[in-house]
Amino acid sequence: MNTNERNAKYKRILLKLSGEALMGDQEFGIDPKVLDRMALEIGQLVGIGVQIGLVIGGGNLFRGAALHAAGMERVTGDHMGMLATVMNGLAMRDALERCNIRTRVMSAIPMSGVVEHYDRRSAIRYLTAGDVVIFSAGTGNPFFTTDSAACLRGIEVDADVVIKATKVDGVYDKDPVRFADAVKYQRLSYDEALDQKLEVMDLTAICLVRDQGMPVRVFNMNKPGALLNLVVGGQEGTLIDQGEA
Ligand SMILES: Nc1ncnc2c1ncn2[C@@H]1O[C@H](COP(=O)(O)OP(=O)(O)OP(=O)(O)O)[C@@H](O)[C@H]1O
Numbered sequence: 001m002n003t004n005e006r007n008a009k010y011k012r013i014l015l016k017l018s019g020e021a022l023m024g025d026q027e028f029g030i031d032p033k034v035l036d037r038m039a040l041e042i043g044q045l046v047g048i049g050v051q052i053g054l055v056i057g058g059g060n061l062f063r064g065a066a067l068h069a070a071g072m073e074r075v076t077g078d079h080m081g082m083l084a085t086v087m088n089g090l091a092m093r094d095a096l097e098r099c100n101i102r103t104r105v106m107s108a109i110p111m112s113g114v115v116e117h118y119d120r121r122s123a124i125r126y127l128t129a130g131d132v133v134i135f136s137a138g139t140g141n142p143f144f145t146t147d148s149a150a151c152l153r154g155i156e157v158d159a160d161v162v163i164k165a166t167k168v169d170g171v172y173d174k175d176p177v178r179f180a181d182a183v184k185y186q187r188l189s190y191d192e193a194l195d196q197k198l199e200v201m202d203l204t205a206i207c208l209v210r211d212q213g214m215p216v217r218v219f220n221m222n223k224p225g226a227l228l229n230l231v232v233g234g235q236e237g238t239l240i241d242q243g244e245a
């Protein structure tokens with residue numbers, strides 16, 4: 001059976017896209033080809049009726065910790081990082097709307113005239129109506145990351161799963177980019193991820209999903225069709241949840 005003919009396993013998802021992935025082969029910024037490819041993949045999910053909340057990182061533009069390491073005050077750096085996620089959100093909205101996908105951008109930091117201020121009940125209404133909702137500006141607070149924002153918004157809007165799209169195809173026992181002998185997990189528990197300090201997702205985010213029992217799937221966004229396959233129930237990447245009973 002073709003995946004397009006199958007039913008979605010999840011009705012509502014929170015998809016977290018890495019900001020760094022938006023750079024493509026560039027050193028900085030946004031590669032329009034990557035945006036268009038992601039928009040097409042998201043459009044496939046909209047086509048089978050999946051409600052989609054999106055959180056996009058800011059690592060292609062600014063990260064507070066890196067700016068701080070270069071001498072900037074940390075909170076100012078984090079504010080710049082959060083503003084970077086708004087820019088990525090606007091670029092993604094543009095790409096989605098060019099594919100005729102209705103899209104809203106909400107920001108945790110009020111930005112009147114540019115994007116709507118985040119409001120949970122409005123977000124749920126938009127999702128229910130089938131609009132893609134991009135949650136930008138992270139949590140609105142410094143010292144957090146967009147992984148935490150994705151988990152927070154996923155829980156708030158009652159998503160069925162948080163899906164983290166990365167450059168690697170799941171969670172390994174160590175960083176697979178640095179260690180060729182890294183071994184991939186098909187499934188692991190929140191406690192295993194916390195105890196082993198596996199750096200694919202920050203620990204604050206994992207604590208949050210553990211406490212609320214929100215499943216997380218980590219997969220490779222560069223693999224064509226992987227997102228659709230995952231959403232219709234295929235085996236992609238790694239599942240982090242409460243683990244085997
Ligand atoms: N145990 C591990 N398993 C898998 N990946 C790991 C692990 N430890 C570190 N990593 C690294 O984590 C990276 C995945 O995080 P990614 O850069 O996609 O997210 P991010 O930093 O949250 O995104 P952004 O670019 O938006 O800030 C991978 O590229 C991988 O090299």
Ligand SMILES: O=c1ccn([C@@H]2O[C@H](COP(=O)(O)O)[C@@H](O)[C@H]2O)c(=O)[nH]1
Nearest residue numbers: 057058064078081082138139144145146
């Ligand atoms: O809630 C948040 C989310 C993000 N930030 C800052 O933005 C950058 C970019 O986010 P990434 O998750 O690293 O892609 C992050 O480094 C922080 O500086 C934040 O302060 N609060």
